[in-house]
Amino acid sequence: MTPTISVSGLTRRYHSQLALDDVTLHINGPSITGLLGRNGAGKTTLMRIIAAQEFASGGSVRVLGSSPVENGAVLRRMVLVREDQTLPRLRVGHLLRAASWFYPNWSSGLAKGLVADFNVPLNRNTRGLSRGMRTALGIVIGLAARAEVTLFDEPYAGLDAVARQLFYDRMLRDFADHPRTILISTHLIDEAADLLERVLVIDRGRLVLDEAADDLRGAATTVSGTVDAVEKFAAGRAAWDRRSIGSQASMVVSGVLDDDDRALARLLHVSLTPLSLQQLVAHVPGWSNSDPKENQSA
Amino acid sequence: MTAWIKVARYHMADPIAYLVGPWAILAFAFLINLVITKAQGGPNPTKALAVVYVCFFGLGILSTGRSLPFGLALGATRRSYYTGTALLAAALAAADGLGLALLQLAERATHGWGVALHFFEVSHILAGPWYVTWLTSFVGLTLLFVYGIWYGIIYRRWHRLGLVAFIVGQVAVIRVWIVVVDRGHNWGGAGFSFTPSAMRITAMFGALAAVLLIGGFALMRRVTV
Numbered sequence: 001m002t003p004t005i006s007v008s009g010l011t012r013r014y015h016s017q018l019a020l021d022d023v024t025l026h027i028n029g030p031s032i033t034g035l036l037g038r039n040g041a042g043k044t045t046l047m048r049i050i051a052a053q054e055f056a057s058g059g060s061v062r063v064l065g066s067s068p069v070e071n072g073a074v075l076r077r078m079v080l081v082r083e084d085q086t087l088p089r090l091r092v093g094h095l096l097r098a099a100s101w102f103y104p105n106w107s108s109g110l111a112k113g114l115v116a117d118f119n120v121p122l123n124r125n126t127r128g129l130s131r132g133m134r135t136a137l138g139i140v141i142g143l144a145a146r147a148e149v150t151l152f153d154e155p156y157a158g159l160d161a162v163a164r165q166l167f168y169d170r171m172l173r174d175f176a177d178h179p180r181t182i183l184i185s186t187h188l189i190d191e192a193a194d195l196l197e198r199v200l201v202i203d204r205g206r207l208v209l210d211e212a213a214d215d216l217r218g219a220a221t222t223v224s225g226t227v228d229a230v231e232k233f234a235a236g237r238a239a240w241d242r243r244s245i246g247s248q249a250s251m252v253v254s255g256v257l258d259d260d261d262r263a264l265a266r267l268l269h270v271s272l273t274p275l276s277l278q279q280l281v282a283h284v285p286g287w288s289n290s291d292p293k294e295n296q297s298a
Numbered sequence: 299m300t301a302w303i304k305v306a307r308y309h310m311a312d313p314i315a316y317l318v319g320p321w322a323i324l325a326f327a328f329l330i331n332l333v334i335t336k337a338q339g340g341p342n343p344t345k346a347l348a349v350v351y352v353c354f355f356g357l358g359i360l361s362t363g364r365s366l367p368f369g370l371a372l373g374a375t376r377r378s379y380y381t382g383t384a385l386l387a388a389a390l391a392a393a394d395g396l397g398l399a400l401l402q403l404a405e406r407a408t409h410g411w412g413v414a415l416h417f418f419e420v421s422h423i424l425a426g427p428w429y430v431t432w433l434t435s436f437v438g439l440t441l442l443f444v445y446g447i448w449y450g451i452i453y454r455r456w457h458r459l460g461l462v463a464f465i466v467g468q469v470a471v472i473r474v475w476i477v478v479v480d481r482g483h484n485w486g487g488a489g490f491s492f493t494p495s496a497m498r499i500t501a502m503f504g505a506l507a508a509v510l511l512i513g514g515f516a517l518m519r520r521v522t523v
Binding site: 048051052053054055070071072075076077078079080081082085086087088089090091094095097098099101102103147 | 299301307308315364365368369370371374375378519520522
């Protein structure tokens, strides 16, 4: 089966700065994938190259089996919604009408519903839109396009919690009816965690994690207690982020814990707190550097 | 609907800027000149018609500098975006050029709108039969639009620094050219006779527009947004 998105050895260099460094990933079929990472990690650059808005310095990108660069047949089946999108000076209604001409699967009904949900002012010029309204407009276009490949780059900048929840609900509802490949980059990892089937983490231009979201949930745990107890519990396990204040210590251990582990924790009087996806992602560089397998065998 | 047509329609989604804008500004300039000519009570060979060319230059900048990123976000290829935009420029120039030619006919028929105002007739450039005026206007408006597209593309590719370099480069080339031609006393050989004909100017504009069109296509191929 041809991957929907296939990226191999992708590199993007800006003068002396390496924005993407030998990134390889493949996304097959309809799914919602989270692209996570810190500011400047290379998320936007990766999405722009996938959408052929930027050029690669090396490696290859294929979308729906072909290179997207100057490929109208691929590009009309893909939409990229960017936080920093420059908009033409048009009324919002005109802009949505123009968008509808470009996408063969455009849903006017969905666009109308989303405009009402997000209170997007159709008669206002894009110059007069607040940040939140611009974001909402991007969401309307990204979802109503029903493109086979939908890329959202930080799609909820400026939206309040209620509007963000509305976005998650509408996206999931439409995804259930019209499955497609959605790649979404975000900082609000825990908020989006339940949506994600797969997690990609980029750090300083390198792909450092590519896992199914279910495999990551409970994949690491913070152990807290006295220094001795925590050390005893962590013995033989991959561990990182060791912290101690006086007689108390905490550290993060990787691996799914079983009943025996929990019994040991009770015996040692240490508390176990599973890492959320956001905490896990924050620890990913440390995790990858700590080389869990090596630690386990030590 | 082809990708070119979609791009042209995208520009025209709000038709005011492209259809109404140049004519509104032209009408304003015309009324001012009409009042001034009437007050002066004599012939007024104004060059205020240039405002419509300036408008086309501005539309060219707008069509790429402002509208290109969203156009590419909608899935247009650079090639289709450029071609659609250039076709729109040619269509607008043809239609507006025809309008200018017809207004020139009206101006002649009314002896300068009754006050000897020569607004739509510009000596040596737009002074021939209506169809030559139309052709010259069409070529000139297309040239200015495509010239504006260049500014938009350069801004998108190399940002403000690129724009400054582009402007400085043009000034330098023109200065060098003037010095070289002036030293050789060869203005006629450089394409300028001192009694230029409309057809000769049209041919020069046409050649320049063709060069800019082809060059703009090459520039657009590596633009990023």
